[in-house]
Amino acid sequence: MAALAGVVRRVRAFAGQFLLLGVLALVAALLVTGVPRTADRLAEQGLREHVAERPAAERDLTLTAAELPAGGGGVVAPVTATRGRELDTLQAGLPGAVREAVQSRWFLAETAFGRLTGPDLAAKNYLVVTRLRAAPGVTGAATLTEGRWPAEVVGAGQPVEVALADDTARKLNLRAGSRLRFSGAGGEPVPVLVVGVFEPVRTGDGIWNTLPSALRVTEPAGDAEPYEMVALTSDAGLDAAIATGVPVRFSWRYRLGDLDVADLGAVIDGVRRLERTPPGGLSVTQAVDVPLRQFLDAVSAARTLLAVIAAGMFATVAGLIVLAARLAARRREAEFALLVARGGAPTSGARRSLAESVLVVPPAAALGWLLGRLLPGSTAGTAGTDWLVLVAAVLATLALPLATLGSSALPGGRRDLSGRRAGGRRLTLELLVVALAVLATFLIRRRGLSPGSVDPLLVSVPVLLAVAAAVLVLRLYPWPLRLLGRVAARMRGSVTFLGVAGASRSAATGPVVVVVVAVATAAFCGVVAGGIEAGRDRTATTAVPASALVDGERLAPDTGAALQRLPGVRRSTPVLREGALRVADARGVDAGLAAVTVLLVDGPGLAETARDAGVDVSVPPVLRAGRSPGPAPALVSPGLAAELARAGLDGTALVTLQGYAQPFRVADTAEGFPLVPPDVDRFVVLPWQALPEPVSAGLDTPGPVSSGPGTPGSGVSGPVPTAFLVAGDGFDVEALRRAGDEGQRRYQTGGSFAAGERPRGAEVTTWRGARQQLGGGGANGLLVFGFAAGAAGGAAFGLLAVAFAVLAGARTRAQVLSRLRTLGLSRRQWRGLLLVELTPLVAAALLTGALMGALLPLLLTPALGLAAFTGGEPVRVAFSPGLVGAVLAAGAVALALAVTVETVNNRRMRLGEVLRLGEGS
Template identity: 30%
Template structure:
């Protein structure tokens, strides 16, 4: 049989099948690439934004004796080459070629201070490239001096400029350090970092800044500073009498990381630590790897699993619906070939010839479409995943397979008479039992998923992927079985009336065979997944807005560690865009007379509530002389606190959190009138003033806004990926749902035209024929649309804790899926409108054909 001739005869249907295949293959191959590219970008941003000390790989070892001391740079270099040689293959592409090495002492006290101040000795392998000497000179070789009858080494060191004032040191000063094994430190130079913002200084913050620490059990903070010495100083630096640690830093290139390799990186870090530890053989000190990379990868993978779960659900639903629509188009093509294939079979054609002809014609349409969609997917940036290759193949195999199997089943016998106008037979007991079992298992799966939560111990939880599919199948089965019963009730009611059109239309709809009803059920997963995507997207958006308000607590907030001067406050009040300024003072107060402490904010709550307006956060009213307290301070009646003076405050209410300030722990909100003098260090501003202008007015303060916080949450790569993917899938599924309605109308057009033509010979008018067609097709579409909407609205609640989207909403749980019925109503209305328009278009087209021609269509006798 001539395939090209058949393609030319049925060119319109072939073209529709080509376009549907192209769009499906483009979506199924392009969307995974785009989502994976965003996953990679999210991991790279996470590793790049993390402190270098947390992301980099650092090999460390403590020296406890002179035999373990490293005396020269060459010894450091040889070990660095060793660490790079034994790096696992998964880590090698991520480590930069140049790192740095260090030798530092810790807890080296200044003699005579009883541990009140510490000057540590340090050496950096690349200090000459990292610092500028602003005073004095670079350190030289160590010398010796006499101290308490002993000869001790004198280390020439440089010190950061900040430490001179902080620790009361001066250039040229010589200080004795140590408790038993003394040494002298002579400050010969003062340096300044060439680039203080370089990630490099994350590893060496103790060199660049004075570190204040509170020792265990101590009351006061002590100050630490690490000095810099020359290479020659290594000859005298020993761990025998002090705490000395050597480190080799292998910097991580976060831009080279990929999300697919993240699980392997975790295992590689563990393996690297094991191999490094093996190099400790024969040494009293153990080499080990210091890094926070596994924790970073663990947090990222937790977010990634959630993102992938949502993506699998919506993309899997999109693929299923796309395949269903393509199958509908193939069925339409098969129906158009039915007469030709019947003649072929009657003239002695084999089933293989019949099936091969249908498959070849379908392949002629879908194969070029699949290739075109596959090629266009390469325009989408991102890595090539297995689904990129497998997706188009699945589409082609399903389409061609259905095209081959269906004619083979229909034309098993030549000229086999098929009656489409009788009621379908009752389903067997076995089939009913199987369908009931599917429904019960789906409901049980949803309950178990909510009860046990999400399991990510072995990666993606397959249970979470199966339950939505089972719920969709269960909803489809229930709809298919229960759909005729309410229609039959309507048929009984309309049979008592005098009008024939409602009775005939509803009767034909109620007697529709399963084979004619099943194509329309493609609408159910299409609407279910699209509404689910829309609901989840709206839930994320609403929670993101809530999180931004909870982070800031006002449209604009200015916080300072010191009191903001009144003159600056007045300038802020006069700034363009500032509508209202609320003064607040935060601090840590004493509760009672013991060591208990709590966070407190003194603010006019009434003014604060006014500037919050319709924000999703709020505060209860507070009267003078009272306090709003956190749950940790509940039940205490009158509180006595120390803050500027001793105050007694009655508890006026309980507050779970203070927006922009406190979310847990012990805290309270008090009116400003309880203070002797309000010393504002926080400003809550209503308006849209320029943040840059506010920063210029108060240079020492931090300025944040609710809009900036919201943008920061939304701009996260994983967050934006989830939202735009949901939007794309929602639009695609809505389009497929409309196409499914149109195809279902076209598939039944011939049979419907034949029935209407018979009725028109009995006196049915054109207007009555239009109403009859609408009543025949509209009930099933409306019922399926309602079930699909219910499924989509119920899926978020059914999945429950299985989909934790807090990572994309400012770490707040996304649980308030408000029923915004605008989009669901729009989808249902659109489908109904398409069905009605299709019915009227069908009857309009049918008018052009004579009744005799229509009645002879398909008549072989």
Template identity: 30%
Template sequence: MRIPLLARTHLGAVAVLFVLTLSACLLVAGLPRAMQSSFDQALHEALRTAPAEQADLTVTVASMSKEEDLNERGQFESRDQRWRRLLPPALRPLVVPTGTGDSHMSAKTVVTPLQGSGGTMFMNLGWLSDADRRVDWVQGRPPGKPSTTRFEGETIPLIEVGLVESALPAMDLRLGQVKVLGESHYVAVRLVGAFRAKNPNERYWSHNSDILSVTRILPPGKLEFEKHITTVMSDDGLAVLSGDGRNLSYNWVLPIAPDKADALATSDLNTAVSEFERVIGLQASGSFSPYRVMTALPKLLTDFLAAQSTAQTVMYLVLGGLLLVAAGVIVLAVQLLAGRLDHTLALTRARGGSLRQVAGTGAALTALAVVPAGLVGYALSWFVPGPVLPVVHIGPLLVMAAAVGFAAAGLAFAHRVPLDERREDVATARPSARRLTLEVLVVVLALAGAYLLRTRGLAASAGFDPFLLVVPIALTLAAAVVILRCYPYPLRLLVRLAARRPGAVPFLGLTRAARARSASVLPVLILLPALGVSVFAAVISDGLVSTQRLASWQQVGAPVKITSRIEIPADVIDRVRKVAGVEQVVLAQTGRVQVGYGAERAEAIAVNLAEWRRLLGGAPIDVPTGSGAFVSPDLKGRGTYEIGWQSRLKLPESGVITSVPGFYSQGKFIVMPLDQLVRPAVNTLLIRGNPAVDELRRMVPLGTVESQTLALAAIQDDPLTSTVRTTLMVVTVALAAYALVAVILSLVVGAADRARALSFLRTLGLSDRQAQRLTVLEIMPMILLTALAGLLLGLGLPEALGPGVDLSSYAGDLPVGDYSLDLVTPTALATGLAVVAVLGAYAHTAISRRRSLGAVLRVGDLT
């Protein structure tokens, strides 16, 4: 046959098939790339925002004697090159080259006491390989060569050092001073300069925070803080810096370039880090001090894999449903094209055409539409950023092959016998026992799978659990089986009722609906997953949004919260009250208190609960009501509590609470009235309103300002969270569009048969209005039942999947389980389908009215 001529004759059906195939191929090739690209961005962000000392690789070794000392820069550099050569291939591209980024080497002592400080001040010795690039000397001069001095009758090294400018007043030091360090192996230092970091916010200083600021430590059982600072010396100082008699370590920092990490290779990176640690440990042969790799990169990668696995779970479900629906719509379009060819191919078969010729004609015409569309969709997918996965190449090929194969197989089956007339609208074939058994088995297995998924949880092995994909598919098939098997029975009851009424239209319309042809199975199999997955996506998205809001409130405990390490003065509180946007300020005091008269301690907050509750008006969190002490479960059942906090307090137990929003969620804690304190030392402010956070930070410089709005933004702006929400939204819209297309195609597929039936009835006096009502009554029952089943399936999937859909990683670590029945989106989808079906029915009758009765009645007549 002349395929181009057939294509021009049936240009409308070919064009529909072309558009649907193009969109499906674009989805199957583009969505995986976009999804994987989002995973890469999320991994980059996770590594970029983590402290450098956690993400980077640091090789460290302790020097315990003079034989293990490194006395010059060249010894550090040679080892740095050795460590880089030992990097496994998977890690090598991620580590930045020597001398770039935050790559550096260092030597540091720890817990080096300052003579005459009574054990409260420690001045550690340090060397940075790139200090000249990192700091600006603002006082004195950079350190120079070491010398010697006398102390207690002995000659000891005198090392020139500098320290951060802010440490001078904090440690009560002055430039030019000579200080002796150590308890037995003494060394003297001369303070010759003070510096400031050129960029104190760069990740480099995460490795060297001990150099940039004074560390205050409160030892157990003591009341006075210890102060620690690390100084900086020149390269020449390495010659006299020894681990003999002090805690000295050498460090080589190999920074990770976050933007070069690949989410697909995360597991390989974990293995590579373990291998690197093993190899580095073997380099200490013959030494008392082993080399070690200090890094939290495996934990960061493991946490990312857990979050990614959850995202993949949701996206595999919704994207898998989307692609299945897209494939179903393509099959429906192929069926439309095959119906247009039915008369031509039947004549060909009757005139001696072979079955191969008939099937080949349909396959060739289908290929003429789907192959160019598939290639265009595949080409457009390359504009989507992201790595090229195997499915990018394989997916479009499968779509094209499935369309062509279905066309060939369907036409071969339909025309296997020449002039094989069938009247499926007259009687319904009784299903065989084998088919009934298979259908019952599908339903039972689907319910059993959902039960097992809820009870057993996810598979213990890493990666995606296929059970999560099998159960939704089984539930969808089970729902489709139930609908297709059961929907004729209530319709037949309605037919009997309609038969008793004088009008013929309800009887005829419901009769045709009850005797629907087997071709109606395909629209059901398309609409059901389309509605089910779109409702599921909408429910999951709504649950995620509400839980994210709840998590932000639980993190902060108020619209704005200010916490300070010290008491906030009354005049500062008054100024805070006058800040623009502040509507209410609730005072609170937090601290650690003594419970009873023993060693038991608990966290406590003293606050006016009534005022706090008014401040939270409309928030998804609440605080207890009443007076007395509200305690955590670990403290319950003691009746009256003796509390030591500034003074002795005696409070009755008023209730047990599991958490205090914004403050405590575990451990031992107590909530008590603020007026029970003799003199409240307010160190926390709870604020209602929308004040400028920067203004509050300026007014309380020693306080930490938290905002519920900023906390919510931080949760929602996470790359993986944004990806999940965007994917759910896109899939919901796409599935709604496919569902509408499926309704339209189902109308068009049966248009010829329906027009023929209406034409017969018009010869018997059927009016145009009656024809419209009859068409609506014929198509609406199946659409309404499928919409209802899809709605129930989508609402039930979150509960059926249970632990398989754990979105807590994207909701502030709160479990997303409150899937409230928000019927706005499902109702909109169902209404849209009904409206499209009704409009299609009216359009169909309008088109049929313009046709000649003789032309319509001769369509398909072969005798």
């Protein structure tokens, strides 16, 4: 008990030192426990957000039976209800991981489209086709505004009762009580009675995510085209229609939502296996695997990056613990030497330190472990970390005893003399560290890694390189200072000379190494974050090289002028993009090459629109050229250009655009171009303004000359735009979409052109929207957490290491200052002396760390899989002027902190006593 009381007294006597050790042990345990837990929580949250923002088609797994006549002969059988009960059976047959991930499910049965007639429709001269659909559960997802729901029993000779959405009924002049006739779907005519009109409780309910939609009527594309609608009926009503021989289709839809990141791989494999081997007689429709695989790749890359950052953080904290232990052991050298002088064993000081450390460090580590487990997250995030906390606590506890054993200098001896030569052990250790860093870097570049994988070698390379760089800098650091000392010796005044002389002594080796590792970690986070942001900008620019893209099928050429008349739009330019086109020779004979994507742009217009929108787009000179005799110059992908050269078609080749043969020649090559999807590696970009006379495909005579896009029946022939790029600010996206739809309508109804099938609605994509989609949701929360923690932690730990560097030589400087103050040194001169002494050391450490942080991404980026965060665009690491500003700001803060720490320390030590009691003169 007396021994324990003595340990407690000593801990209280050196409370500041043990408090620092305890706090560092707590931080280490908190990082080991809290970082994986937080990362797991952010990954799960990102998965929920990623899945929730996907369209229904990318969340649903649909099993569909072939559309066949399911009845006939007038015999009514409960077919619909029987097939509906297969929801349970089919779900039980799904792969295990997929079955567990099912969140919601629906059964749907519907007939083929059939003609719908009746007095109310004839009154407005409406031509309507409809599907009869039974969807159990729909009554709970809608409220009636008129009438009732269809009856569950249909008597012989009774009409099929249906309910219509309010929007459908209003547009088609229908109401509860309307009598109709359903015919033309392959069976006998069926009488239909509208008994109810409803509104959905929530339009986003999954039961409505079917095509065609039951909530709205599809407008006709042109004259003689029908309205398309869906009428909801009961199981019995659909059975009555089936009994007449109407073709029917059954589908079972399962929405995946109960997903865990750990099970994503099994879910993806299960879905793909089900698609390859569907249940008998059914077809599988799904687009679930693509977004889940994208998210899994992004999470893997984020976790790899977080592991690299965490390794730097843990190494920094470990270095700080070693520095704190060395500083505490050095302050008590006289005490330990006195123990030995009084007959104690050489290890008596270490045993005393161990007893004191056991009293402080393990409880602090336990508290850090507890705080880490209290952070929001799941227990899966802390699985396997308890033993790491135990190891960290043991090592932190042993740090002080080992530092006591390793302190071999006599009490009060000088450790900062520049003439000291490094011992053989230290040189061997330094050479080993440098050799390991070089070897690890060589191996990681030579061996390679699977993108997104976490590898011990990968996470150790940044720390090894930072430590090796710090060791080399410390070896080179005194030489330029000695030369500077010779210059300072010839200068008037003693402040510069004494400061440079103090700076040339390598007394702060440990703190410098820790500062370099910490700053390298923070700089690495900043450089990689900047590279990802730049990659996202390039991806957004590739998709939308302007303020917005109005995309459709074929738009009337005057759509550009209509767009420019909208508020906020300053400029527009046409674009034509078609895929899966064949390349022919000059005679029009297929060249036998694989299909290509062709992009037609107005080169000068694209450059001006992009510049007006503030988007960085480089338009090659070949696309700015005007019309000249011969084939149009083209920008071609390198692989396709090589194929054309081997086929002898690089001088003249043909592609057919919208029925017009366009000759071109290879004038330049490029790996990519805006509006060409990143996964397309065979493309041709043609300048619209340089096109020769368009030639109708299959004809030997050229068509009329066109100076731009043409419109059917307008007297101007040639290809017409499929999209328009616009530049502007503050425009209304819906107004752009309406202008695009109107342009499609004008094209389909203009001149002598006969409308084909209904075009899809125009789509508007803004540059800001494309950029926000890349930077929001998914695994980006995990990525932001890693960057924020790495940058903030690296900066804070680096400043703490600077404080250790100041404290390491504080007693020696205090003795010198005591003497110089008696010789007339003022406080201002003393601060100048301290700044001159510390500035080279701080500058060397910060610059080395910043340089390593900037170089590390060049070595590690290929192995980190960062393209998962940029939409497939490779992340290019480039010099950032902001890094220089950050280093200068960090240097200023570090020097201010150093002066503050030195001032506080001198006041605590009382310089008069240092001068009187100091033995180091």
